[in-house]
Amino acid sequence: MLSPISRNPNVMSGAYCIRGTRIPAWLIQNFNRNGMSARRIVKFYDGRYTVKQIQAAIDFRKKRRAK
Numbered sequence: 001m002l003s004p005i006s007r008n009p010n011v012m013s014g015a016y017c018i019r020g021t022r023i024p025a026w027l028i029q030n031f032n033r034n035g036m037s038a039r040r041i042v043k044f045y046d047g048r049y050t051v052k053q054i055q056a057a058i059d060f061r062k063k064r065r066a067k
Contacts, residue, residue: 005054016060018053029061030056 006019015024023045031041038054 004053004062016064018049018057021049023049025057025058025061028057032058 002019004019005016006052007014007016007027008048012022014026015026018028028041031044036037036044038051038058042049042051045046
């Protein structure tokens with residue numbers, strides 16, 4: 001199973017993004033740190049992404065910071 005987070009050096013300067021998008025995981029985490037829930041972030045993006053994708057970006061960044 002593919003990870004919902006991917007990295008491509010030709011997209012967003014190689015930042016980790018939600019797979020198939022140009023939305024960096026750090027941006028999603030920043031929204032979350034500032035009080036937005038995963039559901040609210042989905043609404044912010046007009047439902048273009050799923051709660052699962054948004055939560056994966058939040059979890060990914062938390063794990064990267066823990067290292």
